[in-house]
Amino acid sequence: MENILNKKGPLMSNELSRLLEKSEGINYNTASQRVARNKKIQKIKGYFISNLSLCYLEKHVKDGLLFDSLNKAMFENGKKYWYTLNALELHGGIINQVFLECYTNYPIRALKGHLPFEKIIQKFIKSNILNFNKQYYIISPKLKKTNINSLASKTIEVIKGNIISDFGSLTKNIGLISYNTAEPFGEYGKLRWAFKGVSNITGLMQGNKPGFILADIIIGTPIYEKDVLFFIEKIKHVQSFNNASKIIPFLIVDDLSKEALSALKYHGIAIGFIKELFGQKYAETLKELISVLNNAGASLKSSPEKYLDLIKELKKYNEGLANNIRGALFEFVVGHIHSLHSNNSIDLGREIIENNSRHEIDVLANYNDKIVIAECKAKRSKTDLKTIDKWLGKKIPAFKTWVGKQETWKKKKIEFEFWSTGGFTDEAMEKLDYISSSASKYKVSYFKPDDIRNKALTMGNKKLKEALDDFFLITKV
CATH class of the missing domain: 3.40.1350.10 (Trna Endonuclease; Chain: A, domain 1)
Structure with missing residues (x-):
């Protein structure tokens, strides 16, 4: 049975029984009972007609074959x-x-x-x-x-x-x-x-x-x-x-x-x-x-200003929708800024599983000598201490552990950034100032509205500055 599954990939129990019947020269009922009783073969049960099951080996999970096989099996049975x-x-x-x-x-x-x-x-x-x-x-x-x-x-x-x-x-x-x-x-x-x-x-x-x-x-x-x-x-x-x-x-x-x-x-x-x-x-x-x-990362590399043109178009046809997705578009701003300095990949909105929880990386910038992970908030209100504590206490440890597991990144420095279009409360800034000056194993930075605008000015990008002033930052600081 294991030899058959090794060659054929995951199979429905009736298909496996037929192949076993042929290879062993036994009748179908005997083959079917042997399939049902075999404890070494993994089975997915309870989703198929006639009490059928999907039979597979552990290697099929590692090889990435199981999902497509289950999808096909459910469609047919x-x-x-x-x-x-x-x-x-x-x-x-x-x-x-x-x-x-x-x-x-x-x-x-x-x-x-x-x-x-x-x-x-x-x-x-x-x-x-x-x-x-x-x-x-x-x-x-x-x-x-x-x-x-x-x-x-x-x-x-x-x-x-x-x-x-x-x-x-x-x-x-x-x-x-x-x-x-x-x-x-x-x-x-x-x-x-x-x-x-x-x-x-x-x-x-x-x-x-x-x-x-x-x-x-x-x-x-x-x-x-x-x-x-x-x-x-x-x-x-x-x-x-x-x-x-x-x-x-x-x-x-x-x-x-x-x-x-x-x-x-x-x-x-x-x-x-x-x-x-x-x-x-x-x-x-x-x-x-x-x-x-x-295709966020690839788009920022090949057409870095494309999203800025789309913001202008979207505001023309549906300003309400543009406002509703301001947060997502701001991640493009931060990714755009990093893409001009990094020759390697930029990733937006990536989800990872670490420390028994799912965590979303807003912007992941891969530099030659470092990895930068940026948190982005595009809200009119100020980012408060509770949000910063969660970022420092839950997200950063998870991100740090995850980066450490990436073989090609192990020797790179790691930096964490927090970008907020609404700025920060006094308590939040006090905590960020303390952490940024005392953290030794990694660098922590934060960016207020005026810092974000200055970044755009140093880039000399007129479109980006206009988008920040007209859409993201609301009031000048």
Whole structure:
């Protein structure tokens, strides 16, 4: 059995039994019993039809083969569970709970004959397929080693939320939904939807019973036919109820494959292309912004001012969204400043696991002789002592340990920086001054609004100075 798995990779228990039957010259039932009783082979159970299990060796975890094998096995033999894995894979391995509820077709409230979202997700967590950190679900690093980009994933979710809000305003303004009924992340048919609105349009009314506009959204990733199956199944589900209300379903996208488009049209689903809903220029700006977010370090090296152009465009088309993602954009500012002095890599929004916790590195700058890790706060209020204590007491020790484990960085100096567009309270500055003057094993620096502006001035970058004055720093210091 181990020889078969070594050659073939992870296999479903019935496939392994058939191969064992052939190689050993025994009947299928005997082979199947031997597979079931073998304790050396690892198995994932409880997700597949006919009590099948996925059989694998420990080496498959290290080789990175297990996730893809599990994904394929669930698609073919446990479709209702596969939606969870596909949603995580579609979003870079990390997703907010409310979005995961949308991208799976599990009821969020008790529904006869259906396992609820909470029970299914708990099953994934107990099996160590997913981790949960109070708000976000993450593919377990034991299943798939992924460099989680928190900056991109969280910012794209903010962008999605803004588009959903704009979609609500649009449907209200043209009279498609009734005033004050737009509901982001609403529940309908005991399922979660990115958008729900009540409609009194004649074609949707049944006597005095209104219809509904329901929508979900996928952007910032290639969309194939399999990726829209969750939405098709959700629509089938709510339409199967006795006396079901009439609905108009929308899937909001920036782009999708021909096969996905055909599948949605075949099932009578309206496709809400962002360029058609909100204009070509705005759609292009969002697409470029998401591309920059997904490739932050490379973008800062190849086109360091691209994000500055996007800020200007975004403020023109949607200033509210620009303000909502100011924090993410400020990380680009700090990364931009470091990219001009470092010939090596710049990384933004990287998540690490250290000291039994997840920690997000806002900016990671790799110099020839040192590693710089910067914390960035783009708030109007001053950074307080509690925030600084958490940074000094929890984050820095974790970052220091993690850097020490990176083979090529062991001999480099390490520096920690805190950048705050709102400045610091007196207590916070007092603590930072003390640490920066007394720390001997590493360097600690902090940057107030005037320090940040002076950095831009010394760079001689007019665009950056304008962005700082007009967007980030608000008032001159």
